[in-house]
Amino acid sequence: MTQLDAKVPTIVATEHVARARRRRRTSVFWLALPLVAIAVLVVVLPMTGLLADPRQTDLDNTLAPPVFLDGGSWDNPLGTDKLGQDVLAQLVVGGRLTLFIGLVGALVAIGPGTLIGVLAGYCRGWVDLVVSRLIDAQLALPFILIALAVISSQGSSLPVLFLVLALTGWAACARVTRSVAMTLRERQFVLGLRAAGASEPRIVLRHVVPNLVGTIVALGTLQIGTAILVESALSFLGLGVVPPDISWGAMLASGQDVLSRAWWVATFPGLAITVVVLLVNLLGDALLTHHDPRKRRR
Amino acid sequence: MTEAIETGTAADLVRRPGLTPQDGLVLEIEDLVVQHRRERSRELFTAVDHVSLSIGPGESMGVVGESGSGKTTLAMAATALGAPGTGTIRLLGRDLRSLKRAELRALRPEVQVVFQDPHGSLDPRQSVRSGFKELRALQPRRTDWIDDEDLVGRVRLAPDLLDRYPHQLSGGQAQRVCIARALMMRPRLIVADEPTSGLDVSVQADVLELLREARRTTGASMLFISHDLAVVRSICQRVVVMYRGAVVEQGDAEQVFARPRHDYTRRLLAAMPGSRWRAGR
Numbered sequence: 001m002t003q004l005d006a007k008v009p010t011i012v013a014t015e016h017v018a019r020a021r022r023r024r025r026t027s028v029f030w031l032a033l034p035l036v037a038i039a040v041l042v043v044v045l046p047m048t049g050l051l052a053d054p055r056q057t058d059l060d061n062t063l064a065p066p067v068f069l070d071g072g073s074w075d076n077p078l079g080t081d082k083l084g085q086d087v088l089a090q091l092v093v094g095g096r097l098t099l100f101i102g103l104v105g106a107l108v109a110i111g112p113g114t115l116i117g118v119l120a121g122y123c124r125g126w127v128d129l130v131v132s133r134l135i136d137a138q139l140a141l142p143f144i145l146i147a148l149a150v151i152s153s154q155g156s157s158l159p160v161l162f163l164v165l166a167l168t169g170w171a172a173c174a175r176v177t178r179s180v181a182m183t184l185r186e187r188q189f190v191l192g193l194r195a196a197g198a199s200e201p202r203i204v205l206r207h208v209v210p211n212l213v214g215t216i217v218a219l220g221t222l223q224i225g226t227a228i229l230v231e232s233a234l235s236f237l238g239l240g241v242v243p244p245d246i247s248w249g250a251m252l253a254s255g256q257d258v259l260s261r262a263w264w265v266a267t268f269p270g271l272a273i274t275v276v277v278l279l280v281n282l283l284g285d286a287l288l289t290h291h292d293p294r295k296r297r298r
Numbered sequence: 299m300t301e302a303i304e305t306g307t308a309a310d311l312v313r314r315p316g317l318t319p320q321d322g323l324v325l326e327i328e329d330l331v332v333q334h335r336r337e338r339s340r341e342l343f344t345a346v347d348h349v350s351l352s353i354g355p356g357e358s359m360g361v362v363g364e365s366g367s368g369k370t371t372l373a374m375a376a377t378a379l380g381a382p383g384t385g386t387i388r389l390l391g392r393d394l395r396s397l398k399r400a401e402l403r404a405l406r407p408e409v410q411v412v413f414q415d416p417h418g419s420l421d422p423r424q425s426v427r428s429g430f431k432e433l434r435a436l437q438p439r440r441t442d443w444i445d446d447e448d449l450v451g452r453v454r455l456a457p458d459l460l461d462r463y464p465h466q467l468s469g470g471q472a473q474r475v476c477i478a479r480a481l482m483m484r485p486r487l488i489v490a491d492e493p494t495s496g497l498d499v500s501v502q503a504d505v506l507e508l509l510r511e512a513r514r515t516t517g518a519s520m521l522f523i524s525h526d527l528a529v530v531r532s533i534c535q536r537v538v539v540m541y542r543g544a545v546v547e548q549g550d551a552e553q554v555f556a557r558p559r560h561d562y563t564r565r566l567l568a569a570m571p572g573s574r575w576r577a578g579r
Contacts, residue, residue, distance in 0.1 A: 188413040189421045191379050192476075196483065197407050197436050206432075210423050 028290060031283040038276060042095035051089040052076070054246060058084030063262040079264040081254060091268055094246040098228055099276075101161065101247065105227030108162050109169025110220045117174035118212065121181025122204055131174065138171035143230065151239045161240055165227050172226075173219050180215050184208050214290065222284035225277040232273050248273050322391045324487050324519040325353040325376060332371050332383030345371040346383060347543035353487065358513065358520040360534030360551060362527055362566065368543035369523045373489050376521065377409045378402060390486060407437050410480035412509070414492040416472035420464040426450070426475050427460040433482055441482050452515070453478045453508050470501035474508060481512045488513060489521045494529060506533055527570050531555050539563045 045051055058080070065072045066079040066087075078087040120131035147164045154160045184190065185208065193203050228248075234240030235249025236256075243250060248269040255266025332346040345368045353359045361369045374380025376387055378394050387394045390408060397405065413419045420429060427446060434441045447457045453474040464472055473493060480488055490509055494502040510533060513520055524530050530537055531551055538548040539560065547560040558564045 188411075188415060188419040191374075192411060192413070192419050192479070193421075193432075194379060195377065195406050195409060195411055196433050196479075197403050198432075199403070207421050207423075211421070 028283065028286045031279060031286055035276070035279050035283065038095070039099055042092055042099060045092045046089075046096070051092060052086035054085060054089035054093045055244060056085065060084065063258060063265070065262070066264050078268050079262065081251075081265045082258050082262070087251075087265060087268055090246050090251055091248070091272060094248050094251050094269065095272065097241060097245060097247045098231060098249070098273075101158075101165075101231045101241075102224040102228040102276075102280075104162060105165035105169070105231065106220045106223035108166040109223050109227070110173045110216060112166065113170035113173025113219075114177045114212070114216055116170065117177030118181045118204065118208060120174070121178035122185050122208060124182070124185075128178070131178070135171045135175050135178075138168075139175075143168040144233075147230070147234055147239060151234070156239055156242060161231065161234065164234070165230060168230065169223055169226060173216075173223065176215065176219055177212060180212055181208055184211055214287070218284050218287035218290070221280055221287055225280040225284065228273060228277055228280070323352045323354055323388070324357070324390060325351075325521065326386075326388040326391075327351050327372075327376055328386040328388075330372070330375060330383055330385035330387065332368070332375050332381050334371070334381065344543050346375065348385075349540075349543075349545050351538055351545070351548065353519045353521060355486075356513075356517055356519055357536065358522060358534045360530035360537040361521065361523045361540060362525060362530050362537060363540035364525060364566070367540045369525075369540055370491055371543075372540070373411070373491055373521060373523055377411060377487075377489055378406065379411070407440055407483045408486045409489060410483050410485040410487075411489045411491060412473070412476050412480055412493045414496050416469055416476050416496065417464055417467075419476045420467075420472060422464050425461055425463050426467075429475075429479065430460075430482065433479060437483060440484055443484065444482065449478050449482055450475075452481065452511070454504070469497050470505065473497060473501075473505050477505070477508050477512055481516060484516050485518050487521065488516075488518045489523070491523045492525070493522075495524070495526070502529075509533065527555065527566060539566065 052075075061076070061080055062082050062084045064076050064080040064084070067074055067077045069079075072079065076086050076088070078091065080086055081090070116131055120128040143164075146167050150164050150167065151160060154163070190203055190207065193207065231240050231247060232249030232252060235242070235247050236253045238253060241247040241250045243254070251269035252266050252273075255262070255269070259266050328350050330346055330349045331344065333342045333344050335342055347368070349368075349372060351359065361372065363369050371380060375383050376389075378387070378389070382395070389405060392401075392405065394402065394405075420426075424432070430446050430449065444452075446460055450457055450460060455471060455474050455478070459467070459471065459475075462471075464475075467475065473496075477493075488509070493509065494505050497505060506529060509520070509522075512518070520534075522530060522534050534551050536549065537551040537554050539546050539554065539562065541560075541562045547554060547558065547563050554563065555567065558567055
């Protein structure tokens, strides 16, 4: 029974090279590197003692210009704000909170978003119908409206901020994961597993969700950018992080009324937000392309 | 060697421990109608139109017809993987509609499907070996008759391919893995849905030979779906010709191809390259 006739040749393994995949991985690496560097700087720098105390006010030295302008000094490399606080120190310490809000804000949005999206995309039927309408409704609501409603009733604090981020972020994640789950459930390997007697929960947990990981990571990355922007916007409006806590958004808010006299107070946090969000979005796009089932080699 | 096994399978059935040979039909479809609702227009169209057919133990049945003639819908309904439709489907004598969910799940391994797109049939995140492992965990008693190395050997793959992921396999290699996965389950019925259409011509013959062999070792019946008449002729004893969801002709494969009675069958044969048949008249 085990003897094989020689009609069909045996295939021996051959060397396989995936250059395109490697190239895409490189672009992901070069985008992720500066982000990680920024995150490490922001965490480590305050511990070294090289920075001034970000909350130390000095009313004799308000709105001091940065070092590269006339009258600037190395004591405050990026100048001081209207209370004489060091902008560089504020930027670094504020970066901690902003990045933390970005990360946690992304997690609280993609967690429920993924769960809902996978359920809707895999189960279809009335579950999908209800979820799709909910997503449409959610996406039609401007986030500022939800934010105002929640914050005015619950007050402004970090947990409330995360609640707002979850409420405004889940729909976009659910929409994408739903569509990917929908294409996955039609794949023939799912039918094959069903034919082998696999249960539906097993197929979802062991095969659909693992195949979604790439998409989820990419979505999460994009969501970090969104969360940072939402935080900045809310803090700018005085609804998010409020003094004495420091975030980039809060710095923007404190710098706006002196913008004509001391542009550096608002410009540096603004630049920081722009650069980080841009990098995060480029990274998210690169990851999404990397894991897009349509762009992946079949 | 080949001829005897192609037709007679009683000996093979006895060889399979734990499974009793059955004289009843493996698959029996009576008056099956499957309708799809079009995504956009919401209008109904009939994919399978009052189809009846039966497959006995060890028998190999071909289903031919052009794209969209309902071949795949028929196969999916028959294996309880797709839309059920109306009518009666009996698998190993059991009416699929009367079965409870758990009973259906227990019955499913008796039918294994080999699809057209071999890469779509394998989870991209699973190596060949871990895929086998999962099947073994799902059906320990069915699959303990053969180990992984022996199994890949039967589909003529080198054992070092066991640690490959699907994207590292060629279409032909992936299809061999799919055949191995089906073979492992010792099914009573193998449904092959255009198993060679996605492959290079050079590997098509190999895959067909492996399917033949899989049938020989398991004694399984086969429902072979294809638009390639030459392939069907070489592998099937009986054939069903489908046109717009309905069966227009069925019977002994040699007979149908030698003396087609329906006009559509004639046209199909005429469309075959190198065929003596001419359309019309």
